[in-house]
Amino acid sequence: MAIDLGPLWDFNRPELSEQRFRAALATVEGDDALILKTQIARSWGLRQDFARARALLREIEVAALAAGPEVQVRWWLEWGRTHASAAHPKPPSTASASHLSDQATARRAWQQALGLARQARLDGLAVDAIHMFAFVDTEPADQLRWATEALAVVEQSDQPAARRWEPSIRNNLGYALHQLGRHADALVQFERAVALRQRMDNPEALRVAWWMVAWTQRSLGRYAEALAIQLKLERESQAAGQPDPHVFSELEALYRAMGDEARARHYAERLKPPASSP
16 A cells, blocks of 8 residues: 555645655655655645756656556656646746647646556546646636546545545636636536535635635625625634735625725725835
8 A cells, every 4th residue: 555645745835745755755665665756856846846856756767667556657747747737837828839848748747647547546646637637728618628527537436535636626627617607507616615625624725615606606796695705714814814815806806896995995905015114
């Protein structure tokens, strides 16, 4: 049984995760050691140190691609992520040759990861690979297609590693539907994501899920319902010591839509960076 990475990961603090992976390396060998090294590379990618991540993946490539299926899948996933991911800067409107090359490399890597994951019945990693294609296929219709395919794997799987993906995938599905103007359908997915998040111990992720619901309610003209949620999120994020500019932005938009310019200006002011000291 492969090492459990869940307790070692803190995606908001990749430097801490790296420390945990390195500590765990002293206690394992073989495939588990290789898996940990792929995650160290991922932690560097999250910090946008893609060259360092690729160097480590190159260092373990021969051993990783001769190892068990989970190691191979994770190697290909991370190789792709070093070329395209949420951590990469948004490309310019006219993509450069190097950007297109990176996208092609990422696509090939994720195709390898997906094929191996399906073959080995590693459903959670299959979902991971599928959801990454949205970073190279950025049109809403393509994102809808990939989210739908990922959700099908989740719903057909009895593996906890796959089932844990459901709220994230429903969020992705809802976002694609929202981008396509299908707001009512999007709201259904976002509300399902909330219901799933409520069963989990992750208050920050639950607040994000509620934000998506309220955002979509505003798009549907359901201002009072959206306002109630965003005001609740404002209180919760303040109490958690994490004031959320996305909440302020929505409150500004909601009050403006409702004709309350004074409150809209209040939240517009909250969005401004603090003045620097002379």
